[in-house]
Amino acid sequence: MKYLKPWRSDGGGLLHLTILLSLAGLRLDLDLDLCLLLPPPTLLRDELLLGCDPTSPAYALSPYPAPGGWGRADQLHPKGREADPAAPPEGQLLREVRALGVPFIPRTRVDAWLVHRVAAGDADGAHGLLGAAAASSAGGVGAGVDGGSQAAPGGGGDPRASPSSPLAARQEEKAPAEQTARVPDADGRASEENEVLRERHEAVDHSSQHEENEQRVSAQEEKSLQQKNEDENKTADKPDWEAEKTTESRNERHLNGTDTSFSMEDLFQLLSSSQPENSVEGISLGDIPALPGSSNDGMNSSAHYNVNFSQAISHDVNLHEAMLLCPDNTFRRDPVVRTSQPQEPFLQLNSHTTNAEQSLPVANLTAFLPFVDNQMRNLTSEDFLHDLNINIFDEINLMSLATGDLDAMEVSQLFQEPDSDSGLSLNSSHNSTSITKSNTSHSICEEGATGYSSDPESLPHHNLEGAVGGNYPAPMGHRSDSGFCGDLAFQHVFHNHTYHLEPRALESNSESFSWPEKPEKMSRYLSDTERNLSRDERRAKALRIPFSVDEIVRMPVDSFNSMLSRHYLTDLQVSLIRDIRRRGKNKVAAQNCRRRKMDIILNLEEDVCNLQAKKETLKRERAQCNKAINIMKQKLHHLYHDVFSRLRDDEGRPVNPNQYALQYSHDGSVLIVPKELVTSGHKKENRKRKREGIEDGFH
């Protein structure tokens, strides 16, 4: 869905939008048609008309730009398409259409061909031709990319797209048979017309299938409006038709609004000034399938082209009721906003959310879910719809994150960012570092588009980028400037359509939403499951990185690098993955570091304890030694006195121990010497020992 570019001069984006909305069972097509018809200032009015330069991008039926445009543009590129054998040359077609007196000029060759067939009475044929639009267009979004890339190698298709998608394979199979029967015109575009017309036919079929459900939904909406909208209490008291009238008149007031913005009236004048025979409704109706609420079958008569402008706007009511008004009608209309809506239709859709009161409660939005979901499921038998659903729901899921989990202010911020693809630069002011850390290798477009930051979590819009990440590669570097705004606008449109998500989808996607850095702020939004996730895990989820954080961190570097090269990842995803790996490894390193530090501290404490214990032991040993020494001294003292008591001099008298001392000689003999001699001898011996000790110390 990322690849849809609604705001384009050609009808392709519009066709896509119309078809997709029809597939979704929403009666949004006319309103969006009118919105989409409003040309950007730089768009020449003639580009809206059939007679534009065939080489102009506006002429191409593809919603994608020609070669050089952004990726997957090749799918519906005229080149490589088979010509419709029944399609007249474009000049003849135009002449015939004009000759039929159709009150408008079809915008594209497809429209012209359709009008030609219908006005000529071949309603069934036109109906049939219309049908194929959904298949082709949706296939162009999803599965059928590769066949187109073969047909238009210069179309900037995603080179990594699988060449074996089901639709591509089917196209390849049927191509030879059709080539034998085709009568290619000069441009080789006739087959494309045929195919797109067939797609439209399918779109109409789907639309008619959803008619009952749509009416039921509309009735419920109206009932809810009448019951719960205080501003419209009077309307609630009136019969349904009066309520509708009120609604319609309200829209007419919007239409006739006097503000200076680009109104629908301006559009009407703009288109009618150069082509007086053209009517606005004609142009828009040329692209829309049968309107469920119209009295005519829509395709059985050309009368449905004569819907007046106010009727067309009445469908605008349906659009906004379907998109923006919830059953309990907590959403208020803003006439000013609505009046200015035609100027910048998608941004106006954004403006609906700028009012806090206008934020869409998820519970209310889910009223549409069963219907839409069933319709989508019924269509999944088609390969293209498989891919389409994926893309749609990707887009839907992302939007649901914003609408379902953000408060009104954040939603409004999300939608207010005009310069960002996917509204990704919303929160840039909240995190200045995210800008300074942006990879300078990114172009401004990409940075703005992706809100590139090393800290995606700080940017709630990043999860939008996730729509193209993970398993849905996005050719980010192939956008044309013109496609940028369209992409932005178109995403916003589909974001609004995501209001029909299942609650489960909303919940699951709320997990992938990224939140402001403030944890206390986060806790308000995060579920218990989310709260258990680490920041990087939430970031990875937000960007839909198809690897677990644990994998990213623990993987060997070789495997890691090969993994990055194997998967098609956006720069933002790669950056986040590398950041996750770096942070994860650093986290482990920090844990190890702290563990080591704690180990060191514990070891030192243990050493201190051991040393203290050793000190105590030594103290005890010293005390024991001292005690033993004292005992020995005591014993020696006793022995000394005992010996002296037994000694006698030559005259037989006891020896006084205070005057004599015992001296042991080296040969073991014991001498009794006077103490004066022992003292002097001890001094000399001590001196001698000291000298010897000093000499030993030197050695």
Added chain:
DNA sequence: CACTACTGTCATAGT
């Protein structure tokens, strides 16, 4: 409300 422990992260130096 202050304090503390824990944890994640960043910057930087070293391997």
Added chain:
DNA sequence: TAACTATGACAGTAG
């Protein structure tokens, strides 16, 4: 030079 590790410093959070 890239990748990784180690570590100090800082900030946020919970008890």
